[in-house]
Each structure stands twice: as C-alpha cells, then as structure tokens.
Amino acid sequence: MYVLSAIVSLTLLGLVLGLLLGIAGKYLKVESSPIVDELEALLPGSQCGQCGFPGCRPAAEALAEGNAPATMCPPGGSALAEQIAVLLGLDLDLSDVKEPELLVARVSEATCTGCTRCFKVCPTDAIVGAPKQIHAVVADACIACKKCVEVCPTECLQMHPIEVTLRNWRWAKPLNVPVQPMGTGSNAVC
C-alpha cells in the first residue's frame, strides 16, 4: 500500500512539475542568448567580415561559445578586445595586439566619372554626389569598410591613411622592455 501511494504521488509530482516546466519553456522562452546581444552591441556593426565570420552577429555567437578569441575584431582594436574580455570574464594580455591602421577613403577628382555606384553601397552614407557629378567622401563618417573601392569602375576611390595633425597627434608607447611577472620577487621582501 505504501509503495503504491509513493509511486502515485511521485508520478503526479513529476507530471505536474513537467507540465510547469513545459509551460515555462513556452511562455518564458529566451529568444536568444543575452550575452550574444551584448556582444553584438559592442562590435562595430559594419558587417565587414574581416574576422572571418559572415557578419557581426555570427561573430558575437562564436565569441559567446568561446570559438573565437577576444582579439578577433581587427577594426575594434585593443579597446574593443578589452571590453569583450571584461564582458566574458577573460584574462587578457593585450601587449601583442596590433592597433588597426586608421584609413579613410578618398575620391580622386581626376578619374571620378560620377557613376553613383560607390554611394549606393556605402553603409554609412559617407559618400555624397549625384549622377555625372564628382563624388566626395565625408571623412568623419567613413568607416573604412572598402566597399566603395570594390565597386568603383575607374579605381578613383582609394584608401589613404588618416593624416596626422597637431589635433590627433599622440605620444607613442614607450618601447616595450620585458619586465618580471608581478609577484615573483616580492615575496622575499614582505
């Protein structure tokens, strides 16, 4: 008798809990991993594909699953790698990360035919112009995705490094000299 009541009550409990879980699974469903959303918000969003993934969303998914290193995004540089590492709780040595060289597209007025192909592909509307008029690039809005360079029939669009002026000049990092890891020698003193 005891055995029967135990079987019945546990079966009932299992059914009820299973039902509850089923309902919760349906109504409280997580559409996508929140960490992926957060990662995607950090990434540049230009879908440039330089990381080897088809876009920023797949890259964020790979990051969340641990299939890609925090330093995977070349345009983001070490600033982005640091943010990703903080979000994912990774320990990161960034001393080897190369800062991306900043580029900007420029139209050569001599060869531009005003074909309008470039400003149709520009994801940030950084190119202005009209049919059969020479186009121009708004340097502040250019994200150096090089899409315009690919479609330009006369090769008049080229990437140039951003000019260094007194306004954007910065001190260089002191030469990197290997230094003893922290904590190796300090125990003797304390």
Place this chain on the structure above:
Amino acid sequence: MLSLFKKPRFRGGVHAEEHKTATAALPIASDFPLPKKLYIPLQQHVGKPAEPVIMVGEKVLKGQLLAYSQGLISAPVHAPSSGIIVDVNDYPAPHPSALPIRTIVLETDGKDEWMATQVIDDPFQLNPEEISFRVGAAGIVGLGGAAFPTAVKLNMGRENHVDTLIINGSECEPYLCCDDRLMQERAGDIIDGVRLMLHGMETEQAVVAIEDNKPQAYLAMLAAAEPYAQINVIQIPTRYPMGWDRQLIRYVTGKEVPVGCRSSEVGVTIHNVGTAYAVHKAIRLGQPLLGRVVTVAGGAVKRPMNVEVPFGTLISELFDFCEVDKEQTARIIMGGPMMGDSLPHTGLPTVKATSGILALTKSELKNTEEQPCIRCAGCVSVCPAGLRPLDMANNIRINQLDAAVDLGLKDCISCGCCSYICPSNIPLVQFFKYASGEVIARQQAQHKSEQTKRLIDARNARMERIAQQQREDELARIAAKAERERLKAEQEALV
C-alpha cells in the same frame, strides 16, 4: 599633538637639482637683435586658433592686431614689431612633433614703429568687465606655461565670487628663472598688475607665493607690496611641483580642489607673475602681449641668460645669440626639464607659453636603460596627486587602459616626479602621457562607432521605407491595371 592629525600641507614632490645659479644673478638682457623674420603661430593658447585679419603684403605697425580671437576660449595675436606680412601658411609648430600649424610670417623693417596706444590715467575707474575685456583684447594668456586665456579666468573669478587671488611666483622647474628675474627687476609693475587683476575680479585679497630659493625676489616683491594691505607676499618651501595650481592652493589656503572641479569653485584663482606683469602693460600702457622673458640655459649654452624676445623669434636665432654649442646639444627642451617638451630641431618659433629653452648635454640627461622594478614605492611617495604610478604603468604596459583609468590615470598631471625618482629608470610618466592620449583616442573611436551605428540604422530605415514605397506602388499599379481591365470588360460587354 594636534599637528599630528593635521593634513600635511603638501603631498609628494621632489627636490631636483636647481641649476639656476648660471642665470639667476644676471639682469634680463634686452639687447636681443630684432629678427629679420618673425613666425607667429595663430594658436599659442588653449582653445580655438585665432583668425587672421591681415593680408599678405600688408604693412603693419608694432602692436597691430594680426588675428582676432574666435569663440569663447581663444586669444588674439598681435604684431610683435613693425614690418610687412610676407606669408600666412603652415609652418612647423613648437611642439614635440613639429607638425605644421597656421602661422603668420612678418618681415620686420627694423623701425619697430608702434601703433597709437591708449594710455589710461586711472584704470581703477574702469568697470571690472572693462578690465577683463582689455586683458582679452591684449591677447594675454597664462604665462606660466598653461597658456589659458587670462580674460576667461578673470571672468570666471568674478562670476564665482572668488575670495583669494594667488599669484604664482614659485617657478619650481629647475633651470628656469625668468619669473625670478622679472620679480627682482619689475616688482612694482607686477604688484600694479596684481592690483588691476583684483579690481577686474572684484576680489578682496591677493597672496603672492614665492619659493624660498628666491630670497631677492621675495624682498623686492615685499617692498613693492608694502603700501597695499590687500596684497600679502609669502615664502613657500622649495619643492617641485609647488607651482602646480592645486598644490599651491592647498599649501596657501589649506583647501583641496576636488577632482573634476576648477579652482574658482573653492574660491581661489591662480595667476602667474608674468601674467600680472602683462596685465599691467596692457591696462596702464595699452600695450598688447608681444614678447616675454625667456630663460636660455643648459650645459650646451655658453652664455646662459634671461632674454626678452618678441614672439615668433626662431629658437635657432636665440641659440646663436646665446652661443649654444650645437655639437654638444643632446636635447632641446621648451619649458622646464621636468614637464617641458623636447623639440626635434631649432627652426621653431618662441610663443606665449615659452618660459625657457634648454640645450642640454648628454651628461645632463637621465640614463634611460630600463631595469625591473624593485618595489621601492618611491614613485608612490613622490606623486603629488596621490596615485600609484607603478600599478598604473603595469596596466598600461599590457594595454589595459581601463584599469589604469580606474587607478586615477586622469588625475595624473604629468609632472614627472615618478620618472625622476625611479631608481630602475622605468619610463613612468612617458607611459601616462601615452595612455592619456590613447584614452582620448578611444573615446573618440567610441563616439565614432556610436555615430556609425546611428548612420547605419538611418540608412537601413531609409532603404526599408523605399522598399515599402515600391511595394505599395507596385500594388497600386496592379490594382489600377485590374480596374482598367474590369472597365474595359464592362464596356466590351455593353457593346
């Protein structure tokens, strides 16, 4: 017993070798020959560059306005001598990079002919607003090295009802003694400038703080300030960086300026002695700021001196006058050796912020061979801002700048005490200068990436709208066609 619990009146700092004896005893040289050409940069101050009002080929008189100030924080530029404008173009700036800056080139005619100046009999009858207006129009900026427009500071002082004006006569950088000589030789004029500043800010009292390694300057200023009860001349201990505004305010008034606040918010404004002298000349004599006393010193200088030069004088001419040995010069520095900027060559002009030009020999430079940290904490005890330089540098070394910012990177004033004291020659302040620039660059990059997202979203929304419009047009077209066919069918049926 109570004094044990009192806060120390200054924190950190170093006492570097002074190297001031070579020039401190010599009077200010005023026989510098007028250069044939003056290269006058349009931005010699903090804020927006000035905008030229002259044309190439125009003849100008000494003191004439060359470029007006644009924007709230800016300063005009005047002709340091009479002559002809020969060029307005990009020339190398007196900056570690020597990158181009917009510059007016003035070919002097040797006459040094003044324009008509306005002399005021009693400037204390003028409105305080009028004083700061005239100071602004004379192109006066902070001559201690920060080059912040003085008129803006006077206005801020008046609007914040500042109760104390501190006149900074500490000149704590080694080698420099242009302020020392100025105080010894022109104490009366400086005190007059202080009184005018007090009037311009509507402030009651002023404290002139002079380091105790300048006893003669102290005595001269004390004598000049005697008739005026509102001006107090005090001696302060010699310790670098005493001239840092927050350190000086803390020592003189005991008040600590909170992080992110301006000194006027605690009721104090600070000006340099050279600025007070320039205010005297601008208000009493109507003369704009055209030149300054510059200390030329260092081991490679055969005739070290303090010399009064017009702005735009090339450093090479200054070095010729002071007989600098080019062979021995290992480094050229504008400003003091602790905070000054090293310059790549001498073809650069002197500007409003140039307090000194140093030509240092190899033996005067620090050994830069870096060795591992020995955990002596010397950098922590000398840091006037109360930071932990070594921890910050370790974070910056592995590019973890956010961690360095959390440790107070933004409060670093780049005074160089940590690098000076470090027995292992770790380039600490160099790391902080790099990181500060990098933090700004990252902020700009962050701003740009937000901007980019907005642009991409706007473009996507527009594309969506266009596609929607096209779909609707297509539907309308299909509907119209169906309607037409229906009508046609009806007509055919009627026929």
